[in-house]
Amino acid sequence: xxKSSLRRSDMIMSIVIALYAIGMFIMALRLQLNTLEKxxxxxxxxxxxxxxxxxxxxxxxxxLFLRARKDGARFDFFTSTKVTxxxxxxxxxxASGVIALLAVxxxxxIPIKWIPYEIATFIFLTTFMIIFNDKTPKKIGFSIxxxxxxxxxxxxxxxxxxxxxxx
Amino acid sequence: xxxxxxxIQSFVDLLSVNIILLMLASTALGVIIGALPGLTATMGxxxxxxxTYNVPREYTFxxxxxxxxxxxxxxxxxxxxxxIPGTASAAATALDGHQLALQGKAETAIKVTRxxxxxxxxxxxxxxxxxxxxxxxxxxxxxxxxxxxxxxxxVLICGSVAAxxxxxxxxxxxxxxxxIAFIRLDGVEGISxxxxxxxxxxxxxxxxxxxxxxxxxxxxxxxxxxNRKFQVSEAKDSDNTVKVNVFKVVFSKLRVIxxxxxxxxxLGALPGVGEDVAAxxxxxxxxxxxxxxxxxxxxxxxGAIAPEVGNxxxxxxxxxxxxxxxxxxxxxxxVLLGALILHGIRPGPMINxxxxxxxxxxxxxxxLAVFALWIVGMLLAKPMSKILKVPTVYLMPxxxxxxxxxxxxxxxxxxxxxxxxxxxxxxxFFMKMKYSPAPIVLGLILGNMIDIKFRTALSANNGNMMVFxxxxxxxVFFILICITIFNQIRSTIKGSDKNEEIVVEEE
Numbered sequence: 001x002x003k004s005s006l007r008r009s010d011m012i013m014s015i016v017i018a019l020y021a022i023g024m025f026i027m028a029l030r031l032q033l034n035t036l037e038k039x040x041x042x043x044x045x046x047x048x049x050x051x052x053x054x055x056x057x058x059x060x061x062x063x064l065f066l067r068a069r070k071d072g073a074r075f076d077f078f079t080s081t082k083v084t085x086x087x088x089x090x091x092x093x094x095a096s097g098v099i100a101l102l103a104v105x106x107x108x109x110i111p112i113k114w115i116p117y118e119i120a121t122f123i124f125l126t127t128f129m130i131i132f133n134d135k136t137p138k139k140i141g142f143s144i145x146x147x148x149x150x151x152x153x154x155x156x157x158x159x160x161x162x163x164x165x166x167x
Numbered sequence: 168x169x170x171x172x173x174x175i176q177s178f179v180d181l182l183s184v185n186i187i188l189l190m191l192a193s194t195a196l197g198v199i200i201g202a203l204p205g206l207t208a209t210m211g212x213x214x215x216x217x218x219t220y221n222v223p224r225e226y227t228f229x230x231x232x233x234x235x236x237x238x239x240x241x242x243x244x245x246x247x248x249x250x251i252p253g254t255a256s257a258a259a260t261a262l263d264g265h266q267l268a269l270q271g272k273a274e275t276a277i278k279v280t281r282x283x284x285x286x287x288x289x290x291x292x293x294x295x296x297x298x299x300x301x302x303x304x305x306x307x308x309x310x311x312x313x314x315x316x317x318x319x320x321x322v323l324i325c326g327s328v329a330a331x332x333x334x335x336x337x338x339x340x341x342x343x344x345x346x347i348a349f350i351r352l353d354g355v356e357g358i359s360x361x362x363x364x365x366x367x368x369x370x371x372x373x374x375x376x377x378x379x380x381x382x383x384x385x386x387x388x389x390x391x392x393x394n395r396k397f398q399v400s401e402a403k404d405s406d407n408t409v410k411v412n413v414f415k416v417v418f419s420k421l422r423v424i425x426x427x428x429x430x431x432x433x434l435g436a437l438p439g440v441g442e443d444v445a446a447x448x449x450x451x452x453x454x455x456x457x458x459x460x461x462x463x464x465x466x467x468x469x470g471a472i473a474p475e476v477g478n479x480x481x482x483x484x485x486x487x488x489x490x491x492x493x494x495x496x497x498x499x500x501x502v503l504l505g506a507l508i509l510h511g512i513r514p515g516p517m518i519n520x521x522x523x524x525x526x527x528x529x530x531x532x533x534x535l536a537v538f539a540l541w542i543v544g545m546l547l548a549k550p551m552s553k554i555l556k557v558p559t560v561y562l563m564p565x566x567x568x569x570x571x572x573x574x575x576x577x578x579x580x581x582x583x584x585x586x587x588x589x590x591x592x593x594x595x596f597f598m599k600m601k602y603s604p605a606p607i608v609l610g611l612i613l614g615n616m617i618d619i620k621f622r623t624a625l626s627a628n629n630g631n632m633m634v635f636x637x638x639x640x641x642x643v644f645f646i647l648i649c650i651t652i653f654n655q656i657r658s659t660i661k662g663s664d665k666n667e668e669i670v671v672e673e674e
Contacts, residue, residue, distance in 0.1 A: 006332065009600050017339060024346055027361060035356065043625035046353035046360045049618040050346065057342045063335050063659050094392040099592055102384070102567060106584045110571070121568055128564035132391050143561070150565045158572060163221050167575045167584065 007073035014065035018058055025054035094132075101128050110167045117159075117166050122151040170527075174296035177527035178534055186229050186535070193230040194539035197237020198547055199554055202245045202253040203562065208238025208442075209498045210382040214566075216506040217375050217573025224510045229532055231506055235499050236536035237543065239442055239478055240284040243471070244551050247276045248401075256442035256478040259450035263463065263470025270466050271405025274548065278413045279468050280475045281544040283424070286417065287476035288537050290428040291435065291483020295490075296530035302491040303526070306516035309492070311624035312634050316644035318613045318620070321438025321494050323651050325606045328437075328444050332601035335659050340602045344610020345617060347372055354615075355622055367582040374505045374612055376574035376583040377590045381604040382502075383570040384591025389598065390559045401552050420469045423453045427476035434477075435484020441497025441605070442478040442485070449477025482533065490514050490526050494613065498605040501612055509577065 031047030042048070086092060101124065109120035129143035158164045193215075200211035211234045219227045242257030247264035260280060267276035309317070322345065326337030350361045351371035362368040404411075417424070427449035434445040453473035454463040463470050485496030486503075493515035495501040507514050512522050519526065547554075574587035594604055628634040635641050 006601065010333075010336075013600055017343075020343075020346075024349075024361075031358070031360060034358075040356075041626070041630060043630040044355055044622055046356045046358055049621050050349050050360070053342055053345055053349075057339065057346065060335055060339045060342065063656065064333070064339065067333060067335065067659050091392045095388050095595065098388045098391055099595075102387075102588060102591065105567075106571065106588050110584070111581065125564045125568060128567070129560055133558075133560045146561045147564075150568070154565075154568055154572065158218065164218055164572060164576050165221075165579050166572060167581070 004072065007068045007071045010064055011068040011073045011075070014061045014068060017064070018061040021054045021057035021061060024050055025058070028054060097131065098128075101131070118151055118155045121154060122147055125150055170297050170300045173300075173524065173527045174530050174534075177524060178531035181225075181229075181528070181531050181535055186225065187539075189226055189229045190233045190532075190535050190539045191543060193233030194237040194536055195543040195547060197234035197239075198241035198244070198540070198543055198551075199237075200234065200253075201238035201241020201257075202551060202555060203241075203557070204245055204249065204251045204253055206386065206562075206566065207254045207382065208235055208242070208256075209502055210379075210386065211238050212499050212502045212506070213375065213378045213382050214569055214573045216502060216509065217379065217576045218569070219506075220509065220576050224512075225528075227506065227510060228529065229535070231503060232529065232532040233536050233539060235503070236288055236479070236482060236533060236540055238499070239482060240281065240475070240540055240544070243280040243284065243475055244277060244548075245555055247273055247280065247471070248552055248555060254442075256446045256481075257474070258443070259446045259474035260471050262450070263465070263467050266464065266466030267468070267471065272411075272466070273401065274404045275411045275413065275416075276468075276471055277544075277548050277551075278411075279416050280471050281540070281548075282413055282417045283472040283475035284479045285537050285541055286424055287428055287431060287479030288482055288533065288540070290476075291432060291480040291486075292530050292533040292537065293483070294432050294480075295483040295486050295533065296527060299487050299491050299526045299530070300519065302487065303516050303519050306491050309516060309640065310638070311620040311627065312638050312641040313644070314492075315617055315620040315624055316635060316641045316648070317438070317492060318494055318617045320644045320648050320651075322606060322610050322613060322617070323648060324437060325609050327651060327655060330601075330606075331603050333659065334655055336600075336602050337606045338655070340597070340604070341606035341610040344607040344612075345614035347377070347607075347611050348614025349618065351615065354619060367580070371615065372611065373574075373578055373580075373583050373586060374608075375509070375577050376587045377611055378502055378505060378608050379570045379574050380587045380590025381594040381597075381608055383566060383573075384587065385595040385598045385604075387563045387567045387570075388591075388595045390563045403549070416468050417472060420472050423457075423469045423473050424476050426452060426456070427473045428480040431477040431480025432484040435481030435496050436487050438488055438494045438496060438609070441500070442481040445481035445484070446474035446478035450474040483530075486529060486533070490518055490529065491516065493616070495609065498608065501605070501609050504612055 028047040028050035032045045032051060035045035035047065036042060105124040109115060109124060125147035126144055129147060130140055133139045133143055155166065159166045197208065197211060200206045201208055212231055215230055215234055219230055238254060239256055242252050242254030243260045243264060245251055245253035246257040246261035247268050250261050250265035252258040252261050264276050264280060267273065322341035323338060326341040327334045330337030350368050352369045353360045359369055430449045430452060431445040434448060435441060450470065450473050453469060454460050457463065457469065459467060481497060485500040487496065489495045489500045489504055495504045504514065512525060570587060571584060574583050597604065624634050635645055
């Protein structure tokens with residue numbers, strides 16, 4: 001990532017972190033007040049250290065924001081053109097694709113009871129390899145063979161021989 | 168002397184066929200993992216911690232230490248052959264190592280870095296065997312205030328040093344890690360904290376799925392997103408008629424070896440700093456103190472020796488605070504801490520009482536890994552250029568599938584898979600924004616301990632904050648923390664962050 005883009009993302013991130021820190025601070029403060037209401041010692045509260053950490057985090061977020069501004073970052077990048085351009089970048093599309101594949105494997109294929117784990121893994125691996133490989137018959141065939149071998153090794157090598165519990 | 172005898176005894180006890188074969192296999196796996204760009208020693212240990220959950224303890228740690236030692240060395244192979252370090256700790260090795268490959272000396276360079284790695288690991292393991300047991304006695308003096316200060320210092324220093332861009336990002340990572348560790352049933356008050364009524368979160372965020380998420384999933388995404396293509400050099404010398412005496416090449420640089428080993432040990436022992444920084448500092452120090460400093464980066468053997476001795480010596484160095492204080496010295500050691508806890512070992516001052524002989528056993532395992540590395544390194548040197556040609560498109564989906572098994576196997580919980588997924592995505596975005604996963608993971612591991620020790624220290628002193636300033640060791644850490652914070656704020660405001668300079672130079 002270029003330095004200018006990095007600093008812009010730092011600026012957004014500093015705000016996200018600040019919001020996260022504020023949220024944590026409020027929840028931690030409630031815990032602290034609960035402890036005091038119960039008449040317990042203030043230093044035993046579950047909220048004490050989170051209050052300190054959230055304050056430090058807020059401080060760091062402020063430093064990051066200042067640093068990003070100092071390096072020239074401004075809120076001038078939320079234009080439809082720039083957002084559309086970003087959404088069309090190869091990196092964004094590929095990352096979205098990989099995340100989607102993982103999501104389907106973890107949240108759809110594995111939980112479905114009537115699909116055995118072996119089949120779920122084979123589908124995941126084959127789809128993954130074919131999508132990101134050249135679409136020639138040779139490469140597709142090789143992807144399927146690799147998926148079968150990998151599935152067998154994972155399922156029987158890990159699951160049966162090494163007795164590792166599989167999802 | 169007594170420690171040396173115990174160490175040798177532990178080594179002899181380990182010499183069974185099963186352990187030796189396991190060690191050879193796991194070291195080979197480690198070398199391959201370390202060499203393949205995108206797979207790191209830390210990721211390998213994290214994955215295998217999950218996969219070896221059911222394996223007996225002695226076998227588990229043979230596997231993990233083999234992968235650790237092999238992985239740290241393996242990175243140098245791709246650094247030499249591809250000019251892309253397989254692990255971050257081999258980045259400095261690429262500077263001169265790849266130049267040697269371009270000059271037709273790839274085979275010799277690989278042999279030299281292998282011997283340098285072995286020498287570095289040996290020095291580290293000796294330090295571990297001899298220094299760790301007496302250190303546990305010193306650590307027995309530590310009370311809650313000292314542990315709190317040490318762990319906090321560890322997260323801060325790790326954040327400062329491991330940050331890939333601005334150091335402040337390392338701190339943010341460390342603090343986020345600590346805040347994630349807050350999510351659990353509080354051990355002091357017995358109330359749920361930040362769990363949002365989800366019973367899966369009462370026992371806290373599982374460390375291993377989170378670590379696999381932070382280390383493995385982002386690499387899988389990155390491998391496809393960046394569409395990297397590699398030009399692999401052959402692992403052989405262009406002129407086979409000239410036989411180079413590798414021992415002579417390495418041991419003629421004795422000053423560099425001693426200097427780099429001491430740097431590796433020292434930096435390795437600093438909480439969370441680890442092999443990557445040790446390698447860079449060893450390289451930089453060797454360059455600055457060399458008569459041939461202008462020739463560094465053009466293919467000097469000592470330019471490849473220094474970082475390899477440094478990063479491998481850091482293995483022993485990082486294991487010392489891990490075992491004696493329960494504070495890991497490097498990211499792989501942080502993952503090892505998770506594995507130790509998983510197998511019922513409680514690292515810290517009581518380790519010699521609760522698990523007698525375990526420190527010697529770990530040192531002996533690293534020593535065995537050194538011998539395994541020697542054999543495996545010779546066997547894998549030639550085929551490695553072929554292994555490095557395995558396309559990402561076949562390798563990374565398998566890593567993704569193994570990550571899922573590794574995350575699931577420990578808790579047998581589908582919720583851990585959700586955690587893997589969430590931390591994987593978060594880890595990817597953090598990686599894009601140059602946040603190192605090391606301080607986050609260290610914060611996650613140490614967060615609960617820091618919190619508990621903080622409140623325990625206050626409770627023992629009726630809420631008097633002066634407890635952190637009136638105990639000498641605690642005071643030393645407090646001063647170090649203040650200096651670190653002061654320097655950090657000054658450099659961030661002035662815009663003179665050293666880590667940032669490194670990133671800009673790389674770009």
